Amino acid sequence: MKLATYKDGSRDGQLVVVSRDLSTAHYATGIAAKLQQVLDDWNFLAPQLQDLYDTVNGGKPRHAFPFDPAQCMAPLPRAYQWADGSAYINHVELVRLARNSKVPENYYTEPLMYQGGSDDFLGARDDAPFASEDWGIDFEAEVAVVTGDVPMGSTPEQSLDGIRLLMLANDWSLRHLIPDELAKGFGFFQSKPATAFSPVAVTLDEAGDAWQQGKLNLTVQSQWNGRTVGMCDAGQEMTFHFGQLIAHICKTRNVRAGSIVGSGTVSNRAIEKDGKKEWVKGYSCIAEKRAIETILDGKPSTDYMKFGDTIRIEAKGRDGLSVFGAIEQRVARQGK
Template sequence: MKLATYKDGSRDGQLVVVSRDLSTAHYATGIATRLQQVLDDWNFLSPQLQDLYETLNSGKARHAFPFDPALCMAPLPRAYQWADGSAYINHVELVRKARNSEVPATFYTDPLMYQGGSDDFIGANDDVICPSEAFGIDFEAEIAVVTGDVAMGSTPDQALDGIRLVMLANDVSLRNLIPDELAKGFGFFQSKPATAFSPVAVTLDELGDAWDKGRLHLTLQSMWNGRTVGMCEAGPDMTFHFGQLIAHICKTRNVRAGSIVGSGTVSNRAIEKNGKQEWAKGYSCIAEKRAIETILDGKPSTEFMKFGDTIRIEMKGKDGQSIFGAIDQEIVSRAG
């Protein structure tokens, strides 16, 4: 099934069930008003939502209405936890190679992860508000999962059973703030403003055989100012699958229902063509593009985002239809 949260003036919005083709929706009020309620009582409430979903898809829902992504908050507007990994080691390799830094051997066996702000997510069509272009505004196209309860000490396979929903993310990064923060040794903070998520979160059955053991084998599309810059394959180069990412959190603590775990920037390896490296799939963040330029040309030439720029992130199924709806945002000045 597909679930979204409509804006209603409150912090947590109103839960709606969305049809498979994203054309219609129906309030879930008779079952649950908030997505967190469903996550807390998944086994009892999700079958009821599934029944409503099937009725909606059959065209028999009496109070259905046209679905409008512009009215959506993040599917889970605030969460108990937002932990973002770096599951695509190719991304790490490129960024480090651009600054002549080796990737530590442990990065291939132990995933990188940071804990972001989970109290103020933004909707898929909400503006990205930033105080200054000088901060180095960047998008990051990612996949994210929402969990149920996962016990401390769970194995990666056990952790996979805790995944309830999948969605897309734009993990906005302020690149020029990152070096000073990392130099302190405590990780990202001011350099990671509010994250945006796709209008819709979906259950695993909606993904069919594209979902395989914690990896989503579909193409993640990124369009910057209307131009396609990334058609990255999300499955093949994912070093750590979502079960491994969740198990990483579970090493010393429980993961509770309503936690969101991100994949990090989706990234594909270069291919050799005529003796040269080419990144035919493009990129899912500008920092990676700049790293590639530095490797090839000795310096970056692509600038970060400016006020007025737009970013669209979307994933389509094998039938060509949008699965999660699109993240479609504009970068705006706080002063504006």
């Protein structure tokens, strides 16, 4: 099933069930008002939502209405936890190679992860506000999962059973603020503003056979100012699957229902062509493009985003239809 949260003037919005083709929606009020309620009581409430979903797909229920992504908050507008990994080692290798830095050996055996702000997410069509272009504004196209309860000490295989929903994410980064923050030895904070998520979150069955062993084997498409810059395979080169990412958190703590875990920037390796490397699938963040330019030319030539720039992130299923709807955002000057 596909679930979204409509804006209603409150912090947590109103839960709606959305048809498979993203054309129709129906309020889930008679079952649950908020998505967190469903995550807290999944085994009881999810089957009821599934029945409503089947009804929405099977015809036109009396109270159905046209689905409008512009009315969506993030599917889970605020969460108990937002933990973002860096599951694609190729991304790390590129960024490190561009600055002549070696990737530590443990990066290949243990995921990188940071804990971001989870109290204020952006909807898929919300503007992304920033005070300055000098901060190095960058999009990051990612896959994310929403969990149920996953006990401390869970294995990667056990952790997979705790995944309830899939989403796309745009994990905004302010690249020029990152170096000073990391130099303090305490990680990201101001350099990681509010993250945006796809209009809908979907259950695993909606991905069909594209969901395998904790990976989403679909192409994540990124269009910057209307130009396609990334057609990156989210499954093929994911070094750590979502079960491993969740288990990484579970080493020392419980993961509670309503936690969101991100994959990090979807990234694919170059191919060798006529003795040269070519990144034919493009990129899912500008920092990676700049790293490639530095490797090839000795310096980056692509600037970060400016006010008025747009980014569109989407993934289509085997049938060619949008699975999650598209994230479509505009970079805006804060307060304007």
